Amino acid sequence: MDETELLTAAREATANAHVPYSEYRVGAALETADGTVFRGCNIENANYSNSLHAEEVALAEAVKNGHHDFSRLVVASSERDGVLPCGMCRQSLWEFCDEDFRVLCDEGDSVSEYRLGDLLPDAISAETLGR
Template structure:
């Protein structure tokens, strides 16, 4: 199965009773393992979690720490893009040249890179003392 296929399948498990906007994400870690996540809403909106965050948490929980590729899918009119917070989360675990595939459930896809999604990202280099 492709990453989009994995993301499409897990999207069906999303808990989105408020927005009705189900999102699925799948990533391949550098070890080759596939990790998936879906959005999980909460009636207290800020307490929900994004699909990308769920996939990253699953990756880290399994012992992997680097993303080799990631895909995100939603029933949207154009390929769904990770939100700003998820872009930062992805950048924490992926190099700038990692491919991000964004898709619609109708089959439209768009590929970019982590660096193009989050130019000038805040990274660990800012935390080191000069």
């Protein structure tokens, strides 16, 4: 899938978001090493700490379906404001991705690209835990 198609998939995923409190829709499109794409959207809960983020929903769906190798992630919001994955989502991605994993963020007219290692230096890993 090319970058434009992946961006479209992330934007389309925002339509399924459940955001009655913030009204801030986020969508994610996670591409596996074999080119399969999993979409996720944010799912809010009145107890905000129980809310699910689009990136973790896409990651969970991919892992649930047997995927553990990923090539890139596109994140989009309904605001097209360049939303980045939060620290929790960055750490979740680190479990399966290396420092060169590409994270693309929808800026509306353009896409910003980051490396996971730059977004989350000194991540907690299996090596950190002595494994």
